[in-house]
Amino acid sequence: MKGVQKIGLFDSGLGGLTVLSALNKVLPGVPKVYYGDTLHLPYGDKSDRAIQGYSIKIVQFLKDQGCDLIVIACNSASASAGKELESRFPELTFINVIDPVVDYLAQLGINRVGLLGTRATVRSEAYSLKLAQKNSEVALYALATPLLVPLIEDGFLGTGIDSDVLAHYLNDSTLDGIQALVPGCTHYPLLKKTATAILKEVLWIDAPNIVAEEVAKHWNSNEIAEDTFYLSDRTDNFLTMAKKTFQIDAYWELVRL
Numbered sequence: 476m477k478g479v480q481k482i483g484l485f486d487s488g489l490g491g492l493t494v495l496s497a498l499n500k501v502l503p504g505v506p507k508v509y510y511g512d513t514l515h516l517p518y519g520d521k522s523d524r525a526i527q528g529y530s531i532k533i534v535q536f537l538k539d540q541g542c543d544l545i546v547i548a549c550n551s552a553s554a555s556a557g558k559e560l561e562s563r564f565p566e567l568t569f570i571n572v573i574d575p576v577v578d579y580l581a582q583l584g585i586n587r588v589g590l591l592g593t594r595a596t597v598r599s600e601a602y603s604l605k606l607a608q609k610n611s612e613v614a615l616y617a618l619a620t621p622l623l624v625p626l627i628e629d630g631f632l633g634t635g636i637d638s639d640v641l642a643h644y645l646n647d648s649t650l651d652g653i654q655a656l657v658p659g660c661t662h663y664p665l666l667k668k669t670a671t672a673i674l675k676e677v678l679w680i681d682a683p684n685i686v687a688e689e690v691a692k693h694w695n696s697n698e699i700a701e702d703t704f705y706l707s708d709r710t711d712n713f714l715t716m717a718k719k720t721f722q723i724d725a726y727w728e729l730v731r732l
């Protein structure tokens with residue numbers, strides 16, 4: 476295993492902070508750099524090519540900051556750009572947010588699993604393809620839920636509008652008979668309470684913690700430092716949401732790539 480000194484994470488916006496929060500519980504105090512590409516949010520509605528372009532620039536930036544382990548804290552980027560990033564930056568260790576969850580699902584002993592994701596993630600079929608590679612018996616039922624990211628980023632969590640929209644999606648016949656549900660977008664764990672209140676019998680897969688456990692396996696240094704935060708567009712709304720939802724009151728430096 477390579478010696479990891481600093482962890483870089485990125486997402487289109489707030490979503491990757493669900494992974495950062497989970498990571499802070501298992502690896503408190505270890506140096507992490509977070510980049511939120513708010514200028515290009517949402518990723519989920521973009522083409523693979525566009526998402527790859529943004530991701531390559533961000534990974535180069537995180538590498539320049541000294542990060543040697545990159546957590547692709549975004550399902551859309553993991554699905555659309557994961558392979559491209561690994562081949563362009565062989566010197567870095569990558570953890571995407573899909574593989575650890577697929578490994579978890581493959582050993583869960585549940586057959587019918589639902590997935591909520593962005594259009595890019597659902598279009599990629601990344602979860603089903605990776606499950607098939609593992610000869611898993613799990614049948615995956617994926618639904619694109621593009622309204623959820625704007626709702627979260629615009630501060631509609633807990634307003635009732637979020638639960639109406641979520642209930643509409645969860646009623647879709649695609650999800651009939653599922654036993655477990657994967658929040659296949661790093662923003663969606665913020666909807667856990669609302670979703671589990673609607674789908675009472677369904678197991679909610681705790682994706683950020685599963686990913687954080689995987690990252691922790693790679694950490695092997697005594698390095699301690701504050702987290703650092705960057706944004707490609709610095710809006711008051713984002714700063715308010717980061718503080719309100721994640722209690723992150725740090726300075727977010729504007730870096731346009």
Ligand code: DGL
Nearest residue numbers: 490517518519550551661
């Ligand atoms: N949070 C990201 C994901 O996991 C991106 C959402 C978006 O920007 O559309 O897919």
